[in-house]
Amino acid sequence: MGLLPKTVSSFVVVALFTLLMLWAGLALSIPASLPAPTGQHVVGRAEFDWIDDSRLDPIVGPANRELDSFVWYPAKRPGTRPASYLRDNWLRVSNLGFGSPVYKGVQTHSWEDAEVAAPGRTGWPVVILSSGIGGLPIEYTSFSEELASQGYVVAAAANTWAGPTVVFPDGRIARSRDQHEDPNSRVRVWADDIGTVLNQLAKLNADPRSQFFQKLDLKRVGVAGHSFGGAASAEFCSQDSRCIAGVDMDGGLYGSVIDAGIKKPFLFLLSEGTPPYWMRIRPDLRRNAEKIHNEAMAGWQNACSRSPQCRIDVMPGFLHMNFSDLAVLFRPPLAWAHPALGPVGGVKGLEIARHKLLDFLNRWVRA
Numbered sequence: 409m410g411l412l413p414k415t416v417s418s419f420v421v422v423a424l425f426t427l428l429m430l431w432a433g434l435a436l437s438i439p440a441s442l443p444a445p446t447g448q449h450v451v452g453r454a455e456f457d458w459i460d461d462s463r464l465d466p467i468v469g470p471a472n473r474e475l476d477s478f479v480w481y482p483a484k485r486p487g488t489r490p491a492s493y494l495r496d497n498w499l500r501v502s503n504l505g506f507g508s509p510v511y512k513g514v515q516t517h518s519w520e521d522a523e524v525a526a527p528g529r530t531g532w533p534v535v536i537l538s539s540g541i542g543g544l545p546i547e548y549t550s551f552s553e554e555l556a557s558q559g560y561v562v563a564a565a566a567n568t569w570a571g572p573t574v575v576f577p578d579g580r581i582a583r584s585r586d587q588h589e590d591p592n593s594r595v596r597v598w599a600d601d602i603g604t605v606l607n608q609l610a611k612l613n614a615d616p617r618s619q620f621f622q623k624l625d626l627k628r629v630g631v632a633g634h635s636f637g638g639a640a641s642a643e644f645c646s647q648d649s650r651c652i653a654g655v656d657m658d659g660g661l662y663g664s665v666i667d668a669g670i671k672k673p674f675l676f677l678l679s680e681g682t683p684p685y686w687m688r689i690r691p692d693l694r695r696n697a698e699k700i701h702n703e704a705m706a707g708w709q710n711a712c713s714r715s716p717q718c719r720i721d722v723m724p725g726f727l728h729m730n731f732s733d734l735a736v737l738f739r740p741p742l743a744w745a746h747p748a749l750g751p752v753g754g755v756k757g758l759e760i761a762r763h764k765l766l767d768f769l770n771r772w773v774r775a
Contacts, residue, residue, distance in 0.1 A: 455479075490515070493514035536563055539567075539637045547734060550736075567601055596643065628652055730754075
């Protein structure tokens with residue numbers, strides 16, 4: 409009889425764990441919903457396989473640098489084909505198992521075959537969006553669709569060989585090769601990729617055969633990025649005059665920007681920096697996490713002190729992945745346990761971050 413309470417207790421734990429796993433499995437089987445864009449424009453999306461004839465690939469040369477890129481834009485009217493979140497041939501090689509975000513079936517708010525809307529007196533302002541290491545450009549769809557609905561053309565490239573696995577439209581696969589690359593060298597490659605995307609947009613803008621012909625205002629260019637893409641955005645804006653203003657969403661800095669600063673408006677949108685729960689229970693891990701965050705903060709503050717129109721905005725309730733679609737691709741209970749998702753909430757956090765980004769770009773790029 410004395411063993412009964414212990415047996416019952418064990419049964420309850422097993423039952424709760426089983427229910428939790430069933431809940432997690434069910435949550436992963438249902439496609440996530442991205443927050444809808446709030447602007448007045450219908451959103452179109454195009455994909456380009458761009459080869460930069462002026463630049464050798466610094467990772468696998470002597471071939472020219474090739475970037476698979478997505479472009480979101482204000483459209484004249486809806487098309488006939490909703491844009492898929494991730495191409496099937498890309499999805500098939502992503503090796504996503506249990507506990508990974510679910511890309512299949514995610515509904516976008518953009519169209520693959522929509523005609524670019526005519527801009528007003530000048531062309532549409534442009535935003536280049538740079539994703540984090542291991543992140544796909546489409547994982548920032550909620551940001552890109554919002555900006556396009558508000559009258560921006562948004563371009564985002566997958567950083568070939570230096571980020572996630574890239575699958576080109578013809579099925580060729582480029583897996584990451586620089587996991588151990590010096591981050592100061594890598595950030596220069598990614599900053600140059602931003603330059604390549606701008607060069608290719610300029611070609612579209614000058615090509616009478618392109619539907620983007622004379623519809624882009626390349627004198628109004630904002631650059632934004634998340635994580636390592638944020639570091640690349642800061643580096644690009646520090647070095648290239650084509651950047652009018654930039655945003656780094658929670659990306660620790662590398663390269664020359666820490667000491668050189670950024671001589672144009674720049675915003676650091678940062679998470680609150682709270683260590684993940686599994687680090688907080690061990691003092692050594694907590695101290696190490698706090699050390700890394702403090703070093704990153706010192707870099708942001710140092711760069712900002714050298715940048716006349718720079719602002720640091722720490723976001724309560726945000727952790728690192730609240731600045732991407734992963735905030736909604738992961739759902740409870742996995743979202744609650746995810747070490748890089750904060751308590752702000754998935755959709756609410758994306759809406760707050762989108763508003764901050766849009767408000768900054770409207771002030772400095774659209775004006």
